[in-house]
Amino acid sequence: MDYMKWAVTVIGLLLPLLIILYKLWLGRRISNRANNVDNASRTLDSIASASGSADSDTLLPLPFGEYEVFMNFRGPDTRYQITDILFRFLVNLKIRTFKDDDELRKGEGIWPNLVEAIEQSKIYVTIFSENYAYSKWCLKELAVIVEHQERNQGCIILPIFYMVDPRDVRHQSGPYLRAFRQHENFFDEETIRIWKAALNKVGALKGWHVKSNDEQGAIADLVTGIVWSHLSKNNFLETDKLIGMDDHIEVVKERLALDSPxxxxxxxxxxxxxxxxxxAKAVYNKVSPQFDRCSFVEDVREMLQQRDGIIILQKHIISDILRSDESIANASEGIGIIRDRISRFKSLIVLDDVDEKFEFDEILGNIKSFLLGSRFIITSRNVRVLSTLTDDCKLYRVREMSHHHSLQLFCNHAFKRDSPPSNFETLSKDIVYVAAGLPLTLKVVGSLLFQEEEAIWKDKLRQLKEIPEEKVVERLKINYDTLNEEAKQIFLDIACFFIGEDKELPSYMWSDCGLFPITNINILIQRSVIEIVKTHLFQMHDQLRDMGREIVRQEDIRHPCKRSRIWSNEKALDILLNKKGTNRVKGIRIHDDRDKKKPGDISKECFMNFLELRYLDIKARMLNDDFSNYVPGLRSLRVSFKYSGRMPNFSVDNLVIVELFRLRGT
Incomplete structure (x- = not known):
């Protein structure tokens, strides 16, 4: 008898120590499986806490924040096994998880908070164990989970059968039968029926059967993957109201070829x-449920401009796909993680706004390392960046909006409705016409005019016809700023003088000025700032034209004579007739006479100081002098004249192109 007392005493002394050692061993094992789990995320509850009074009615506060996953389990059976392993995995992936523990609860007062946590969650992990059915708390929670899931089809239940036969859960046999025999002494028939129905439904679901020889960490990893996959499918991106986007979305989806491996x-x-x-966001929201993992990275261009920009971009993608913060020393290490771990998933990766600094292989490695079925969407202003990614890159150019959709988009921002009120209909249509189908302008101007009076609308319209909106210029100018100096000069010439003109003739002038037109016109096309239509004519979006002219205007806002290009008849005549010429002017265009009854107003003295003028477009009848010793730098002269009129005399030392146009009616 003394021996038995001694043994009990020894066991009582050693048991706490054995528990501590077991917890330390388990913690190390979990850490290895979870790749540096943040152990500070929680503290394991001590067994001693489980002996707290079950009669207390203290309302325990729930952790802050809405939950994504609710874990339902019997504490004594699984707390230091599959439950804690899975919880750590979920927390490591930044998934907000509520881990209830029936044995540590302090009374009925917390029940409303538990119901709230269940209703917040999107995924329920139920861990059935041998003694699960003995807990009224587990059964009550399960009943609420089943009821909530039936009302919200987007929620899912993931059952884990821990050391218990799923058939016992489904049919309430074995230990579950014994548990219900006890419950029948304390609970009414309806409660028993609801609990059994919940067990029957969840027990019939496909789940994981954990046996004594199974690697619990591996099973927890599989469950975590399913949880994250489901959550990512519901992680939609916010977008503006999708007006006029349906056709674009369908074309991009078609080119993604989602049914192809x-x-x-x-x-x-x-x-x-x-x-x-x-x-790109709208397509991402539409197709992301078809992928295991997804990542949308905005402003790649700005990201790569930062120090260690490649590593920052890699970390962003890795965090989205693996849901873990990885330490990356260099780009090669990042590529290794992407190749070895991300390549396991069928992934959708969207990279928004890339430029010349983006090199696919340097950032993501070999595209062939990704799992077949993965998809990439990449947006850029530079078509060359996209066309050089792979031979199979499918390109899609976004064109301006139709007038109908433009008006609808503008009205959504200006009036918070799809059409304008009758008293603003004409003004709205005039502003939409100036915006020329550019969504950015429609949104910016519409928002500025929201709830403004009519006088402000009229003033804004007058301004837009002369000066584009500042926020729009800032966005459009991003592409201009990346051009080399020669390409900038050609772009400004086209914006001010050559829209709708044949590309060949001004190219002679640009070539003679050392601007390398063949190369730089190609650059402008690749960056989507100009187009060549009908095989030979320059074309440019109206908003880009206005942006280019605004760049010239900003050279000197108060003094047009100090700007590089003069395309306004009024300003050009003022500069010439008042002899305000400067060596900053590179081009002048005058298409209308100031006074058709008085030809020959412009004399050679009017061209004083135009030492850098290389392009002149003017009518012959406005000239009445010998200009042979003036404008020495002139390369391109465009003159309109009457059939019987006299041609002006200009120096031919540097002229490479002369265009003569006969005026109508002569």
Whole structure:
């Protein structure tokens, strides 16, 4: 008898020590499986806490924040096994998880908070164990979970059968039968029926059967993957109201070829503010449920401009796909993680606004390392960046909006409705016409005019006809700022003088001035700032034209004579007739006479100081002098004249192109 007392005493002394050692061993094992889990995220509850009074009615506060996952389990059976392993995995992936423990609860007062946590959650992990059914708390929670899931089809239940036969759960046999025999002494028939129905439904679901020889960490990893996959499918991106985007979305989806097992990249390109990002987000929201993991990275261009920009971009993608913060020393290490771990998933990766600094192989590695079925959507203003990614990159150029959709988008921002009120209908249509189908302008101007009076609308319209909106210029100018100096000069010439003109003739002038037109015109086309239509004519979006002219205007706002290009008849005549010429002027265009009854107003003295003038477009009848010793730098002369009129005499030392146009009616 003394021996038995001694043994009990020894066991009583050693048991706490054994528990501590076991917890330390388990913690190390979990840490290895979870890749540096943040152990500070929680503290394991001590067994001693479980002996707290069950009669207390203290309302315990729930942790802050809405939950994504609710774990339902019997504490004594699984707390230091599959439950804690899975909880750590979920927390490591930044998934907000509520881990209830029936044995540690302090009374009935907390029940409303538990119901709230269940209703907040999207996923329920129920861990059935041998003694699960003995807990009224587990059964009450399960009944609420089943009821909530039936009302919200987007929620899912993931059952884990821990050391228990799923058939015992489903049919309430074995230990579950014994548990219900006890409950029948304390609970009414309806309560018993509801609990059994819940067990029957969840027990019939496909789940994981954990046996004594199974690796619990591996099973927890599988469950975590399913949880994250489901959550990511519901992680939609916010977008503006999708007006006029349906056709774009369908074209991009078609080019993604989602039914094909092949790897696909779709490149979306177009001018700034045309809606590339909105289209990419809308497509992402539509197709992301078809992928295991997804990542949407905005402002890649700005990200890569930062120090260690490649590593920052890699970390962003890795965090989205793996839901863990990885330490990356260099780009090669990041590529290794992407190759070895991200390549396991069928992924959708969207990279928004890339430029020349983006190199696919340097950032993501070999595209062939990704799982077949993965997809990439990449947006850029530079079509060359996209066309050089792979031979199979499918390109899609975004064009301006139709007038109908433009008006609808504008009205959504200006009036918070789809159409204008009758007293603003004409003004609205005039502003939409100036915006020329550019969503950025429509949104910015519409928002500025929201709830403003009519006088302000009229003033804004007059301003927009002369000066584009500042926020729009800032966005459009991003592409201009990345051009080399020669390409900038050609772009400004086109914006001010050559829209709708044949590309060949001004190219002679640019070539003679050392601007390398063949190369730089190609650059402008690739960056979506100009187009060549009908095989030979320059074309440019009205908002880009206005942006280019605003750049010239900003050279000197108060003194037009100190700007590089003069395309306004009024300003050009003022500068010439008042002899305000400066060596900053590179081009002048005058298409109308100031006074058709008085030809020959412009004399050679009017061209004093135009030492850098290389382009002149003027009518011959306005000239009445010998200009042979003036404008020495002139390369391109465009003169309109009457059939019987006298041609002006200019120096031919540097002229490379002379265009003569006969005036109508002569």
């Amino acid at each position: 092949c790897m696909t990249i779709v490149g979306i390109h177009g001018i700034g503010g045309i809606g590339k990002t909105t289209i």
